[in-house]
Amino acid sequence: xxxxxxxxxxxxxxxxxxIALEIAGRLANDASxxxxxxxxxxxxxxxxxxxxxxxxxxxxxxxxxxxxxLTAEFPDIPVLCEDVDDDVAGDVGFRxxxxxxxxxxxxxxxxPWCAYSLALxxxxxxxxxxxxxxxxxxxxxxxxxRGMRANGTPVKLGDQAVSSIVCTEMTRTGPxxxxxxxxxxxxxxxxxxRVLGSKALAVAQVALGHAAAxxxxxxxxxxxxGAVALAVxxxxxxxxxxxxxxxxxxxxxxxxMPEVAEEVLEWWQSxxxx
Numbered sequence: 001x002x003x004x005x006x007x008x009x010x011x012x013x014x015x016x017x018x019i020a021l022e023i024a025g026r027l028a029n030d031a032s033x034x035x036x037x038x039x040x041x042x043x044x045x046x047x048x049x050x051x052x053x054x055x056x057x058x059x060x061x062x063x064x065x066x067x068x069x070l071t072a073e074f075p076d077i078p079v080l081c082e083d084v085d086d087d088v089a090g091d092v093g094f095r096x097x098x099x100x101x102x103x104x105x106x107x108x109x110x111x112p113w114c115a116y117s118l119a120l121x122x123x124x125x126x127x128x129x130x131x132x133x134x135x136x137x138x139x140x141x142x143x144x145x146r147g148m149r150a151n152g153t154p155v156k157l158g159d160q161a162v163s164s165i166v167c168t169e170m171t172r173t174g175p176x177x178x179x180x181x182x183x184x185x186x187x188x189x190x191x192x193x194r195v196l197g198s199k200a201l202a203v204a205q206v207a208l209g210h211a212a213a214x215x216x217x218x219x220x221x222x223x224x225x226g227a228v229a230l231a232v233x234x235x236x237x238x239x240x241x242x243x244x245x246x247x248x249x250x251x252x253x254x255x256x257m258p259e260v261a262e263e264v265l266e267w268w269q270s271x272x273x274x
Contacts, residue, residue: 010124012144020120020128021143023073028132028139031062031116035101035134040110056108062100062116070096077120081222094122097222103198117200119225125247129229131204140204142233148207157235160209162259167194167202167214176217178271185267203227206255207234213256213264221248228255237261241268 038058067079079096096118101107103114112135119129131140140155142148148155166186170176183193191212196202199219205211207230216224228238228248237256240249243265256264 010122010144012122012127017128017143017146019073021130021141021146023069024118024120024128024130025139025141027066027069027118028116028130028141030065031100032132032134032137032139034058034062035107035114035116035132039107039112039114039134056101056104058107059100059104063098066096066098066100066118082220094120094127096120097225099200099220099222099226102200102223103196106197111197113196113198113201115198115200115204117222117224117226119222119229121221121225121248126225126229126232129226131200131226131230133201133204140207140227140230142207142229144229144233146233148230148233150208155208155230155234157207157209157257162257163210163212164190165192165194165205165211166264167196167205167211169195169197169199169202169216169219171218178268178273179217181271182215182267185271186264189263189267199223200227203231203253203255206236206257207231209234209257212260213254215264215268216253218251219253224248224253228253231255239265241272243269 035058063081070077070079077094077096079098081098099117101114102117107114116132120127128143129141133140138151140148140150168179186193199216200223202214203224204227206214207227225248232238235258237258238245238247239254239261240246241252254261254265254268
């Protein structure tokens with residue numbers, strides 16, 4: 001198995017990429033301001049059935065603002081989020097995907113770990129991606145072939161030591177099948193597993209070199225497309241659960257530093273087979 005990307009970079013109109021990156025960055029800054037002004041201060045979800053299904057007024061406000069700006073600037077590109085059927089994604093050339101507040105339960109509780117995620121995606125994967133990390137006052141941004149930046153500073157994997165942390169997230173119904181076994185295997189290898197409550201930030205930690213890998217058993221495109229753009233441009237490996245190179249796998253996702261991708265994939269595959 002190769003853990004290096006074999007997908008050639010598909011060219012995109014550089015003018016489109018530039019304006020998309022600029023607008024996405026501006027929206028990420030707007031979202032960061034709104035989240036910091038409202039987090040943990042009286043925000044309430046629609047219901048109490050599950051914290052994984054909560055939607056707040058802030059989600060709606062940021063979604064409306066994102067739609068309004070993107071529709072004005074890119075009238076021919078649809079904007080997809082949680083209230084749009086996933087199947088629509090396959091019918092368009094370009095699409096914007098947005099998660100206004102990724103980590104809503106943390107946001108409501110005032111736990112400092114949530115994000116705004118936005119990406120422009122085509123059939124080959126993310127073209128432009130931004131993730132706002134409000135509590136750390138960071139905007140992470142990337143564009144295909146142009147690298148990744150954190151608050152304007154270039155980020156590239158390879159210079160830092162491999163982290164001893166791996167991130168994962170639970171599913172909407174709880175631990176994913178084999179999650180306990182995966183954690184045990186990681187622990188035996190001297191690696192700690194963290195479940196922090198934001199898929200976008202979990203993947204972003206790999207792009208930043210803070211985590212060695214992130215394993216997501218299930219996800220929606222809007223959860224991770226922005227962060228996957230960061231990871232690809234920083235030099236991380238993106239694989240599906242079979243170990244195949246894929247931009248946004250439909251049935252689970254491994255994002256990893258190249259040095260550990262094969263090992264973490266083996267933990268994941270073995271844990272699911274038991």
